[in-house]
Amino acid sequence: MCGFAGFISLDQSxxxxxxxxxxxxxxxxxxxxxxKGSWTDVSYGLSVVHRRLSVVDLSPRARQxxxxxxxxxxxxxxxxxxxxxxxxxxxxxxxxxxxxxxxxEVILASLMLWGLEKSLGMFFGMFAFALFDRQEGxxxxxxxxxxxxPLYYGWQGSTFLFGSxxxxxxxxxxxxxxxxxxALSLYFQYRYIPSPLTIHxxxxxxxxxxxxxxxxxxxxxxxxxxTWWSYKKYVNENLPQEHRSPSLVADSLDDILRTV
Numbered sequence: 001m002c003g004f005a006g007f008i009s010l011d012q013s014x015x016x017x018x019x020x021x022x023x024x025x026x027x028x029x030x031x032x033x034x035x036k037g038s039w040t041d042v043s044y045g046l047s048v049v050h051r052r053l054s055v056v057d058l059s060p061r062a063r064q065x066x067x068x069x070x071x072x073x074x075x076x077x078x079x080x081x082x083x084x085x086x087x088x089x090x091x092x093x094x095x096x097x098x099x100x101x102x103x104x105e106v107i108l109a110s111l112m113l114w115g116l117e118k119s120l121g122m123f124f125g126m127f128a129f130a131l132f133d134r135q136e137g138x139x140x141x142x143x144x145x146x147x148x149x150p151l152y153y154g155w156q157g158s159t160f161l162f163g164s165x166x167x168x169x170x171x172x173x174x175x176x177x178x179x180x181x182x183a184l185s186l187y188f189q190y191r192y193i194p195s196p197l198t199i200h201x202x203x204x205x206x207x208x209x210x211x212x213x214x215x216x217x218x219x220x221x222x223x224x225x226x227t228w229w230s231y232k233k234y235v236n237e238n239l240p241q242e243h244r245s246p247s248l249v250a251d252s253l254d255d256i257l258r259t260v
Contacts, residue, residue, distance in 0.1 A: 075104060166203070
């Protein structure tokens with residue numbers, strides 16, 4: 001288990017930004033006791049901190065946030081890609097030379113070769129990540145098919161916050177807090193708060209199988225959300241109409257859960 005958090009804001013000095021990142025990272029220390037790294041792009045006001053639990057590649061070469069070989073992408077990632085070795089083999093066959101043994105670099109290399117949505121379709125596992133495309137000026141937040149790994153985000157005034165846990169977002173000075181009454185009502189009804197709501201207003205959980213894009217246009221950030229995987233689409237594309245009884249659909253979902 002790893003964790004990350006970050007923000008977009010032009011209001012802080014370099015020293016203030018470093019202090020905020022340190023506090024956010026401290027709130028995630030239990031998710032990643034082995035290493036801590038941070039990255040900032042001052043021109044975009046984007047900063048991210050990552051806490052690492054070393055599992056696949058224990059060396060400093062797998063430190064995050066990690067830059068792609070072509071320097072286009074920066075990623076902070078939490079999770080595990082179960083089939084990363086198979087994808088790694090394919091990438092090597094395409095001529096990619098790896099600097100680490102981590103699945104993080106496999107994600108970056110896949111993005112370089114195949115782009116976002118094709119790469120996501122190849123990844124089987126549990127994951128959430130924040131990806132900054134330096135060429136396009138885009139921040140992309142991604143969550144796995146079933147939503148095993150958490151990812152929260154939202155605007156607090158002129159500051160955009162995102163991260164693996166709400167407690168990391170709460171330490172940012174722009175945090176406004178409050179209780180979302182609709183979310184509270186749903187919690188008492190269902191004993192959990194369904195996505196995209198959280199207990200706080202204007203702070204959301206990214207839905208399973210979704211990705212969120214923030215692209216800077218002039219002085220503003222345009223936001224769009226897309227679904228890259230859904231069980232309904234999977235059933236419609238993979239099961240003939242006569243096989244779509246509830247029991248057969250449940251069997252199909254069981255098969256999916258064994259692979260993600």
